[in-house]
Amino acid sequence: MSPDPHRVAVLVYDGVKLLDVAGPADVFGEANLLGADYRIALVSTTGADVTSSVGMRVAVDGSAAAQPDPGTFLVPGGDVYPRTAVTRDLAEAAGDLAARAGRVASVCSGAFILGATGLLDGRRATTHWKITAELAARHPKARVEPDAIYVRDGTVYTSAGVTAGIDLALALVEEDHGPEVSREVARSLVVYLQRPGGQSQFSAPLQGPPPRSPALRRIVDLVMADPVGDHSLPELAGRLNVSTRHLTRLFREELGTTPARYVESIRFDIAKSLLDQGYNATQAAAMAGFPSYESLRRVFSRELSLTPAGYQRRFATTRREETDRQ
Template sequence: MAVPPLRVAFLAYDGVTLLDIAGPAEVFKEANRFGADYRIVLLSPTGQDVTSNLGFSVSVDGAVSAEPAPDTYLVPGSDLFPRTPVPPDLAEAARVPAAEARRVASICTGAFILAAAGLLAGKRATTHWKATRELASRCPTCRVEPDAIYVRDGDTYTSAGITAGIDLALALVEEDHGPDLTRDVARALVVYMQRSGGQSQFSAPLQGPPPRSPALRTVTDLVTANPQASHSLGELAKHLNLSTRHLTRLFHEELSTTPARYVENIRFDMARALLDQGHTATQAAARAGFPSYESMRRVFARKLSISPAAYQRRFSTARRVNSE
């Protein structure tokens, strides 16, 4: 008896990020070349064609309600979320098929649609690093993991920004067909089968509103302006004529961190910027205020799961350098 193809359905809607569909769909299509049997369909809430975030018209195969239950249901993201609430009809278009699918997954800010549909309640989840706080705010029962490339909780999967949908699709293919076929797919697409490090390696340097307390703002400005200085807890407190306990409490209440960790984060961000500009790792460590290269390497390993050299190779330039 022939085994029916595995139906992979994407939810399409006006404003959907086209790459959130195209990237994962390419993985499943490529897997078919190596022996998998996926049938990829594109569905919209009403069955009408939609307009993507790029302004392109996207033809769909039908309405969500008119199609049989998919094996895998994927919900792409949109620039609209998290800036605006998810419309009830879009949340419903995610909820109904998900109840019958073997597994449901979101790409990037598609997690907001799953959350609006009640599909992330009490579950671990992730989304684009810029939107993790907002997702946690909208879904207070979720355990949002801001550094994950993708997260599986039972039969529910969520992934980080845009290209992380490719990582997730590869993981789904491996779940269905094992590592050998998936390795062939990854090689054909010229992507990592499993990306090292979390999505924080792609995030921007520390940004946020200044502290409310004038004293704390003075300290943070001091550290930012001169990260190479010692900046021990005692010296920072002495600079403001505050007790170390009081200064520590201010950092905890307003920035949810400690003075030492704040200093480390500033140095880490400066080191990343210096590496991006082409400075050597040793130069970046010294100019950012790390006591040694080794101390900077440990921070990179803890935060990004990669070394400063590996970070620089990935992000300092998009050009391929060929030697004669």
């Protein structure tokens, strides 16, 4: 462990999201229990306390200008951006801290604040998938990656929404103190260790609309438990003790799709997750229950306009990219 403290400056503002502040802060705090020495300071543009997005007051330690040069400068997200333009005083405070920091990071819509400083120009970046198009439109010189958990470009890190800030903070702890400390922090916080930065923000089975009826929820469980099994319409109807006609009507009325297409969508999500984990396309197709690689490729082409291999290249993990550069 380094004998010198690592200062972390977190720039907060009216409308900031509490979890974007507390999640990374807890990661750094847990690392301190394992021998790290992160010194966290919450700062605002003027040094005045701010009000979070849920109305709770956030006490700050001082103004951004008065903060010593930080090892890490972190900008959390908030609902106020990108709904409105970033104010000049907030952009100037962020630009000053970024210029003095060893590395810079944002969580969710905090990327818009970094973008307002010009820091994202010519860099790869990400944010919550719902607002990546807006980030790209507002900052056309940035190379926005719409589906990554977090992205590192040099000393600038940007991450997706809310819990992705925890993934990013774990990556920063690993960078500073190694994988063992990062793993222990994750275990202590009971969080997933460790979603690689380039992994898709969507993890199976999150994408499909969640069924309301118990019968349809049971089908999700059946397919997830055994994706390679027989999940044809007659087989599913028999497992649920309903007629094929009744089951088809349930799917049409509740989900607007057919049983076969819904099973395929679950298998598609499973295949994407397997590709995220490093399995090749042929392995992912077989393990997700597709009859062949070609059938998986057709679904990828229809849903994403990408081949499975193209998807995997696009969302290759940040860690793998960094290894390739060494």
